[in-house]
Amino acid sequence: MGNRLNGFGACSAEVEKACPVEMTLHIIYGKWKGIIIDILSHKSVRFNELKRTIPGITQRMLTLQLRELEADGVVKRNVENTVPKKVEYSLTELGEKLSPIIASMRLWGNEYMSKNE
Amino acid sequence: MGNRLNGFGACSAEVEKACPVEMTLHIIYGKWKGIIIDILSHKSVRFNELKRTIPGITQRMLTLQLRELEADGVVKRNVENTVPKKVEYSLTELGEKLSPIIASMRLWGNEYMSKNE
DNA sequence: CCGTATCCTCAATGATACTG
DNA sequence: CAGTATCATTGAGGATACGG
DSSP states (O other), rough: OOOOSOSSSSOOOGGGHHHHHHHHHHHHHHHTTTHHHHEEEEEEEEEHHHHSSSSSSOOOHHHHHHHHHHHTHHHHEEEHHHHHHHHOOOOOOOHTTTTTHHHHHHHHHHHHHHHTO | OSSSSSSSSOOGGGGGGGGGHHHHHHHHHHHHHHHHHHTTTTTEEEEHHHHHSSSSSOHHHHHHHHHHHHHHSSHHHHEEEESSSSEEEOOOHHHHHHHHHHHHHHHHHHHHHHHOO
């Protein structure tokens, strides 16, 4: 109850094979995570630059989503203690490996959208 | 406000390329949709069979998620008006094309899980 | 510049009971 | 068998203000 995705620890035998899928879904879940991962792929971006690039996101949500991605080992945070502070976000090696998934989602989404207009 | 994903209509120029990704994410969003799509891939499954295969899901949620997937053109519903009623769910052609995405998510999830233990 | 701290809302999900 | 109808819950997300 309350989990957004189910069955990480409690996979029944029959759905066991689905668990890594749910795991991946769980990690890219979140209103802004897809777009964040997409923007960060193959480059470092500063906090405010991210904020400006993603219209509508609040500082709070950007921080939260970045923190979760960081905790999941997908995003790296690099702080330069200059004044003013400079914080750069980028994908970890593991995070970069999400790019093909994002790419295939883009392909599918394009096909979907072309059929529904 | 209230949208789980953002920017379908309001994509700024900078994030425009991400929209199909968000669209795809939007369609597989939902606590049980990933697993439902996974189970349905390449076969038809009856309502109660789905329910039994997915531990923890309620009838209500199964119905809701199936209806949404149906509305999104990913799932087909086939009713045989026998007694008792027989309703089979399967993926549409478009829905089947999600399988590679699910598959790559499974790969990534497996790698992720192997690194975190 | 890069956040945290509060407070609040609502939509997604769940529990449970009922039905053609 | 395959749902629908209600009601309750909760946590993700948003608005806003403040801080190092």
